[in-house]
Amino acid sequence: MAGLAKHQANNITFDKDNTITLYMSEFIYNGLENIGEKNYKDKRSVEGLIKTYAIVKIHHIVAMTLDLTPIHCELFRGISKRNYTNYLTILQKEMMLQIEQQAIEPYKNKSGKHCIKQEPNKYRVLEFGYDILGNQNKIYPVKLLLTQENYDALKIKHEYIRKHYKDGCFEKRISTMLYNNNELLVVKELVGYIKKLSKSQNKTNMNRIYNTILKLYDNSYLELVKEVLERLDNKEEHIVGNNLNHIIDNKHDTKFEYYSELRFNIAALDECMCLKDLRYLATINKIPQYGKDDKLYSVFSRIRKPIRKHITFRGSPLVEASDIRCAHFTMLPKIFEDAGIEITPWWELESWMYLTQQGDLYSEVVKDTNIPRDAIKPTFQSFFSIKNENAYIYGGKEKDCSNRHILCRWFKRNYPNILKALLDWHNNQPFKIKRAANRVESKIMNSICDELRVLGLHPFRLHDAIYLPQNEVDKVPFNINERVHNYINRRTA
Numbered sequence: 001m002a003g004l005a006k007h008q009a010n011n012i013t014f015d016k017d018n019t020i021t022l023y024m025s026e027f028i029y030n031g032l033e034n035i036g037e038k039n040y041k042d043k044r045s046v047e048g049l050i051k052t053y054a055i056v057k058i059h060h061i062v063a064m065t066l067d068l069t070p071i072h073c074e075l076f077r078g079i080s081k082r083n084y085t086n087y088l089t090i091l092q093k094e095m096m097l098q099i100e101q102q103a104i105e106p107y108k109n110k111s112g113k114h115c116i117k118q119e120p121n122k123y124r125v126l127e128f129g130y131d132i133l134g135n136q137n138k139i140y141p142v143k144l145l146l147t148q149e150n151y152d153a154l155k156i157k158h159e160y161i162r163k164h165y166k167d168g169c170f171e172k173r174i175s176t177m178l179y180n181n182n183e184l185l186v187v188k189e190l191v192g193y194i195k196k197l198s199k200s201q202n203k204t205n206m207n208r209i210y211n212t213i214l215k216l217y218d219n220s221y222l223e224l225v226k227e228v229l230e231r232l233d234n235k236e237e238h239i240v241g242n243n244l245n246h247i248i249d250n251k252h253d254t255k256f257e258y259y260s261e262l263r264f265n266i267a268a269l270d271e272c273m274c275l276k277d278l279r280y281l282a283t284i285n286k287i288p289q290y291g292k293d294d295k296l297y298s299v300f301s302r303i304r305k306p307i308r309k310h311i312t313f314r315g316s317p318l319v320e321a322s323d324i325r326c327a328h329f330t331m332l333p334k335i336f337e338d339a340g341i342e343i344t345p346w347w348e349l350e351s352w353m354y355l356t357q358q359g360d361l362y363s364e365v366v367k368d369t370n371i372p373r374d375a376i377k378p379t380f381q382s383f384f385s386i387k388n389e390n391a392y393i394y395g396g397k398e399k400d401c402s403n404r405h406i407l408c409r410w411f412k413r414n415y416p417n418i419l420k421a422l423l424d425w426h427n428n429q430p431f432k433i434k435r436a437a438n439r440v441e442s443k444i445m446n447s448i449c450d451e452l453r454v455l456g457l458h459p460f461r462l463h464d465a466i467y468l469p470q471n472e473v474d475k476v477p478f479n480i481n482e483r484v485h486n487y488i489n490r491r492t493a
Helices: 026-039 043-063 073-093 148-164 170-178 181-199 203-216 219-231 244-250 254-261 266-271 275-282 332-338 346-358 361-365 373-383 389-395 398-414 416-428 433-454 470-475 480-490
Strands: 012-014 019-025 069-072 097-101 122-127 139-145 262-264 311-313 316-323 460-462 465-469
Touching (some): 026 043, 043 170, 073 097, 148 181, 181 266, 219 262, 373 398, 433 460
16 A cells, blocks of 8 residues: 555546546445455456446546436446446445436437437446445555546546536536537547647648548538637637628627627637537527527527637627526516515515525525535526425425425525415416516516617627626626616515
């Protein structure tokens, strides 16, 4: 064990030759070894079982969570060969793993072709073992030799999560782990070609790169690369004015014509993790349209936050000028008023408005629990459609029951009449309250954006938030969040 003093249990290192080392506590290692020896006589099978467990643990460490984490079964197969299914069954039986079979969507290109190979069976697994005795005296290194592709992809995910989602953002970590390893590496390779093309001024060299892409991929990938290149922000030449040809071709409302001038810095490419990211960048200048309930749908609203900070308008980066936290819940007082629903006593609604507009709703709910703030956010999303309390608590996945119970108990204790109004709504109204929330949200946010456009500014709406070019933020003569809250409060006074 010499040289292991600097490592603690549950550390991992990305070593040379595509090897990842997991450092296990003596308690866990001995427990796994005992389980293996109880089921197998040969040492190789015992090592295979330990390594199967190690794959799961490594993914939890990469994802920074102990919750269910998606893992492609090819990783198990690469380490444990055909015996991995038996190892997983034994570990589940011994309460070391929880396994939930859930298909990971295969990637399809624009024509619907399955262009990246996917394994037919996918697993989401959860570690169950705990060192209740604190037996950490010795540390055991478990080395896993991965394929070059899986090693590179896991390392990229490890660095990406720590860069962007280290604090909170549980859902974002899991979504990062869901990215197909092969697709992720294809994206990184295409990004490399795009960067080379953006720097090259030699047509011969550019054609050589195009031909290389065609040899490795089909023509749709080459077209994607060219479209992305067209949207790159060229600081020497910015469009000023209206892109009339683009507007005529797309037949959109001309008040959104300025969307056609959206570009992105080359740094945005480094944050792309899937082909969808590249496609959104390639079509970022598409002019948006209104959808149901006057909600504005744009390519900009689909772009993930790490990429969004590199979007530019006429050379100036877009920044968040406003963001209404817990927007749908913040809109509840206005929704109730429009529907003629009276919340009594009056102070309950006043308390609700103060909490949603000046406090932190998520933090308040988990204040007396050991649940992280971000872990309760998905529960709030499903709560907005509650129709029956028991059906809501026990109708979802078993792992969600505890959070749902906590949320219902908190509402019953603090805002019982608002809870009753939500239940009554979904038992009496012909449409869900979420639709009413979208209407209220769109009414106020669209009117604010219209007002900003009249002032000569260029707002980009992202659901309940508004982005502006950085050089325009100081030109807004009012507080946007305050304007939203005043709209709600003035009509419920």
